[in-house]
Amino acid sequence: MNVFLTYTVLGLVIGASYAIAASGLVLTYATTRIFNVAHGATAMVMAFVYWELADNQGLSTWLSVLIVVFGVAPLFGALLERWVIRRVADAGVGVTLVVTCAVLVGLIGAAEKIWPPGVHQVQQFFAGHGVTVGTVRITGNELLTVALAVVVGAVLWAFLTFTRLGVAMRAAVDDKELLALHGGRPNLMSSIAWAMGSALAALAGILLVSSEPSELNYISLTLLVVNSYAAAMAGRLTSLPRTFVGALVLGLLNAYASGYLWTGPGWTGFREAIPAIFLLLMLLLMPQAQLRVGRLAGVAGVRTPEMRRVAVASALVLLAVVFGNAVLSEVNVNRMALGLCFAILALSLVPLTGFSGYVSLAQFSFFGVGALTVAKMHSSAPTAVLAGAVLAAVAGILVALPSLRLQGLYLALSTIAFAQIMDTMVFQNPSLGGFGGSLTTKRLDMFGYRFTSDKAYALLAAAVFCVLGAAVIVLRKGRYGRVLIALRDSPAACATLGLNPRTARVAVFAGSAAVAGLGGGLYAGLQNQVGSTNFQFFNSLPLLLIVVCAGVTSVSGALLGGMLLMALNSYPSTQAYLFLILAVAAVGLGKQPNGITGWLFSLRDNPLGARLGLGSAGIARGIATRSAASQSSASGGAVTVGASGENAEVEA
Incomplete structure (x- = not known):
């Protein structure tokens, strides 16, 4: 029973970190309809910034957290939206995925340049403090992670549901022109959403690296947050409560697999693939997409040679x-x-x-x-x-x-x-x-x-x-x-x-x-x-x-x-x-x-x-x-020349 409780606590802590990261993904997608592939890289960079302030520059732990989560990360998110995301806001899914992939690759490259490989470790929050349930010791860092996940989920849900600003942010997705006619500012709503999403990514990255103090790694930390994709899909990128539940389920599956599956290379690979399997299952359970009518707006492709x-x-x-x-x-x-x-x-x-x-x-x-x-x-x-x-x-x-x-x-x-x-x-x-x-x-x-x-x-x-x-x-x-x-x-x-x-x-x-x-x-x-x-x-x-x-x-x-x-x-x-x-x-x-x-x-x-x-x-x-x-436009038709339309061709 004590072993089961130990892995349950571990799973809830992991799931809480995933929930915070996934909440940022859901927030940006629900308010801008752009899936941020670079969410994990943002968390990684902000974790390095936190290490730089707290360990390398000697600032206090809590002051470093406040500077990163409420200063550096929101500013980065707002600038990213203003100078990159806004330029492709009306483009197709393929373009927006590629642009956020560019941000991901750029952030990893910048992190490697600014913080060359070496010893980068952070300390746990409330080290030496915690509570004991039976024979299971729950550290202060673990309690903080779970508590913050609950608070973040509740506050975000209330913000998007009941506040005027939250409703305006969601309305910007449905009809920007109509929102502007009613006095709203769609571009400002988008900037706020990306600022909040980056802040949540930063918080998730800091909690992940502090839960198990080890050397910060550019790729592994980015991929840890990528696991939150599965939790976000559990909420279909729109529901924060379902996202929170999906993150906890994913964390528990990871913990129980680590504790109860047989050891060996085959099962080790299976445990590491659990987030991907969970993501695939969530996608297959999605409602079937309806066939799209009409063409994508864009330009003709390059010429097909003889x-x-x-x-x-x-x-x-x-x-x-x-x-x-x-x-x-x-x-x-x-x-x-x-x-x-x-x-x-x-x-x-x-x-x-x-x-x-x-x-x-x-x-x-x-x-x-x-x-x-x-x-x-x-x-x-x-x-x-x-x-x-x-x-x-x-x-x-x-x-x-x-x-x-x-x-x-x-x-x-x-x-x-x-x-x-x-x-x-x-x-x-x-x-x-x-x-x-x-x-x-x-x-x-x-x-x-x-x-x-x-x-x-x-x-x-x-x-x-x-x-x-x-x-x-x-x-x-x-x-x-x-x-x-x-x-x-x-x-x-x-x-x-x-x-x-x-x-x-x-x-x-x-x-x-x-x-x-x-x-x-x-x-x-x-x-x-x-x-x-x-x-x-x-x-x-x-x-x-x-x-x-x-x-x-x-x-x-x-x-x-x-x-x-x-x-x-x-x-x-x-x-x-x-x-x-x-x-x-x-x-x-x-x-x-x-x-x-x-x-x-x-x-x-x-x-x-x-x-x-x-x-x-x-x-x-x-x-x-x-x-x-x-x-076609003059006749009121909905058909425009697509990026890969009948005129889209290939150059040798």
Whole structure:
């Protein structure tokens, strides 16, 4: 009985921390309809700020808490809303997820620069104080955590339900113009919501690091708060009472699993995956999303090239690799080959996200399935790489089938849950066929030729990318590509015409996963040794950010995205500049959804580009598009040109 009580107390404390963090997520989503992926990173940074004030600068503990929770964090949240979130407030779910991913990556990079790895520890609140229930000792820190969770939940619920300001904050989501007509200030309401959400993230981060004093870690602390996603989904991102109950249930499940499940690597992975499993269950219990009528407002995509230009562009890519092999050092040739493998991974997002509009945060998991297959088969035959692609496609189907009833944000969160389950229960678990530590791999042997040198492997990766890129463009030009675009723009209209959106979603997930798995198999051969740390689900966040900012609607964007991801991993000294470029590109997605390559291709559609002969046809098409949109608007129609509408095309 005492053991049960001990784990119950532990679970309630963990759940209370999750409840505070989840309350901040619910607050910002319920008042602005933007899901803040960077909520955990905000908690991490504010925990470091608290350590800086309390331990490094010598301020008192309580004064440090007040400064962080009521000063630094709200100011950060308000500035974030003013200069970043407000610019993409009317954009789609994919854009807002990418922008908050950019904030997450930027906060982690800033924390690593400001507080280099070292000893960063905080002390418990009310150390040495507590109460005893039976034989169980409940510390003062644990009592404080539970009490604050109850107070925060009650105060927030009362604030949003009964106060004029709280009602106005919720009204800003439904109709900003109507609120403004009644004297409200929608932008101010949004700033207050993000300030309060950041304050709650800071409080949760401080309580989490003080509950079990240990060295502050950038990634692990961020991921602890990510577990609060599951609690927020228990309340469907709208109900604070249900969120509070869901957080407590999640905390108790974690505690009981730690105390009563058998020890061993398999069960350890299961315990670590409990928040992800809980999140997936909550998502599957959500009501089925209704088919959306009408198209998304946006801009036309970049042009689809003729196959002759695709062949020329492919030849130029291969010539660039040959030139790189001649002038680059051996280390940089290896990095170039790595960038091409990442480009294949990025290419897997073009049909899935660029054409279909489905946001996936599990691509690195599919990448890992391909690498794991090659490593387990320990073969140099091409069949090993192909087998990895097939198994990755099966994994893609497993992701698509349970989530057929989900759309938008909920679909993206389901892919996060799948990726975390794969990371903890498979990749890190040798008893279930995972990597365990690390596994050696062999270079590919094709037609009697072994690609042992990095130069030959870079050419191989470039050739595979060009072939797959051409296949993606052919797909976009064909009937199935038009079906994907149409399903994204208006699923209801497609269903009326007899198209099956479920079959199309499963197929595009399977194909995308297969491409990622093929890239993972090539990556495994290049590295000669791979392990579970290479395929952590957290890596999918910067991947999505980079590819969307580079241009997820084009093959050129995938190539640029792969090289940027390689640079981010291979050149630490350039990370600050890359983060700056990505931050600017992410904020600019509201105006140019096609990313950096979209800005480059748009040169063909401006007067200077016309004088230079860069695209009179593009200008004519742009005028025709705007004219069609104007006619639709004048006739009262609800249809506008979508970001991936019938005019959305791909540049080689």
